[in-house]
Each structure stands twice: as C-alpha cells, then as structure tokens.
Amino acid sequence: MKRNNQTCWFAAHTRCGAELRIREWLGRLGTEHFLPTELRSRTRGHSSYEKPLIPGLIFVRATKTQACALANEQGVPVRYLIDPATRSLLVVPDKQLDDFRRVLDLSTTEGGLMDRPLTLGDRVRVTKGVLRGVEGHVLELRGQTYVVVELLGCWFARASVPRAWLERVGRSADATN
Numbered sequence: 296m297k298r299n300n301q302t303c304w305f306a307a308h309t310r311c312g313a314e315l316r317i318r319e320w321l322g323r324l325g326t327e328h329f330l331p332t333e334l335r336s337r338t339r340g341h342s343s344y345e346k347p348l349i350p351g352l353i354f355v356r357a358t359k360t361q362a363c364a365l366a367n368e369q370g371v372p373v374r375y376l377i378d379p380a381t382r383s384l385l386v387v388p389d390k391q392l393d394d395f396r397r398v399l400d401l402s403t404t405e406g407g408l409m410d411r412p413l414t415l416g417d418r419v420r421v422t423k424g425v426l427r428g429v430e431g432h433v434l435e436l437r438g439q440t441y442v443v444v445e446l447l448g449c450w451f452a453r454a455s456v457p458r459a460w461l462e463r464v465g466r467s468a469d470a471t472n
Contacts, residue, residue: 304329304387305355305362306447307373314347320371327356329392331399348399349450354392359384376447391446394429398444398452419461426454433461 309317314330321328331348353373355362362384365371376385416433421442431444434453441453442461 300358300360302356302358304389304392305357305359305384306376306387307353307355307362308351308376309353309373311351313372314351314353315345317353317371317373321353321355321365324365324369324371326361326365329354329356329396331396354387385447387447390430391444394431394444395446395450395452397426397429398431398442398454418464420464421456421460422462423460424456426456430464 315332318328318330330353332345333348334343335346355365355373355375357365362375366373366375377383378385416435419431419433419442421427421429426442429442429444431442434441434443439455440458440461442456443451443453445451
C-alpha cells in the first residue's frame with residue numbers, strides 16, 4: 296500500500312476540452328504531469344495544434360497529499376480515478392507509464408494510441424533500439440510486428456518493432472504491472 300509521502304503517478308479526470316489548460320495550470324504550480332497529445336495540422340493555412348489523445352485525462356506525479364491538495368486547496372479542476380480494489384487513488388506504476396510514453400513518442404508514423412482493446416499475444420520485452428526494456432504484448436498485423444503497451448487496461452499504444460528485437464518474458468511479469 297502506498298503511503299501519503301511517496302511520489303507516484305495518479306490518473307486524473309478533467310472536463311473534456313480542458314486538458315491543455317489543466318496542463319498549463321499544473322506547469323505553473325511546478326507539478327510534474329503528463330498529457331498524451333498529438334500534433335495535428337489545420338486544413339486551412341499552415342498552422343498546427345495539439346490534440347489530447349485521451350479526452351478528459353491527465354496524469355499527475357505527486358504524493359497523495361499533494362495530489363489531493365491540488366484539487367481541494369489549489370482549485371485545479373480534476374477528479375482522480377479510484378482503484379476499486381483499494382478504494383484509494385489509482386496509482387499508475389512508473390514503469391507502465393514510462394513504457395506507454397516511450398511507445399507513444401516513437402509511434403508518430405507507425406502506430407499510436409489505439410482506442411479499442413486487441414487480442415493480445417505473448418508478453419514480450421524489447422531488447423534493442425530506442426524502446427529497449429519496454430514490456431508489452433506482441434501483435435502481428437498485416438505482416439508487421441508491433442509491441443503493444445497498455446495503460447490501466449483502458450488505453451493501448453503500439454509501435455512497430457523488428458521481431459528479432461523481442462524476447463518472451465514469463466507470466467510473472469504481468470503481476471508487476
């Protein structure tokens with residue numbers, strides 16, 4: 296069980312459309328955060344804009360006490376997701392969020408956020424390249440091999456990885472994520 300003074304990642308829900316404003320607010324407060332976004336081009340003109348990949352969700356890194364103070368004392372309009380098993384704030388494991396971020400960063404042309412669950416295969420670890428150490432599930436689609444990383448069982452990111460760069464990991468790794 297996490298204590299109130301341990302820094303960890305919490306998933307926070309906010310009003311859809313307010314994610315970028317909340318990100319700026321957290322930045323001004325000096326709070327570490329992660330908002331998965333993608334850069335999109337406008338159809339008219341040559342400008343671009345950021346679009347959140349997961350509507351209404353931002354990740355906050357803080358102690359439980361600090362996270363609660365953001366919403367209750369600082370007035371940041373977020374509600375934290377609750378873990379039904381512990382009835383406490385849902386904690387996102389560091390490795391899980393790091394793997395998710397790394398796959399999203401790499402996947403601008405060969406994958407990205409997938410908004411529906413897939414039939415996942417063997418649990419694998421990437422052994423080479425910029426994704427070395429990332430753990431996920433292998434997926435083969437139209438002759439391409441992908442590593443798929445899930446976040447809280449709700450969101451999935453994928454990146455193309457050569458099959459030779461994957462090694463199977465034991466089922467015990469599932470329990471650590």
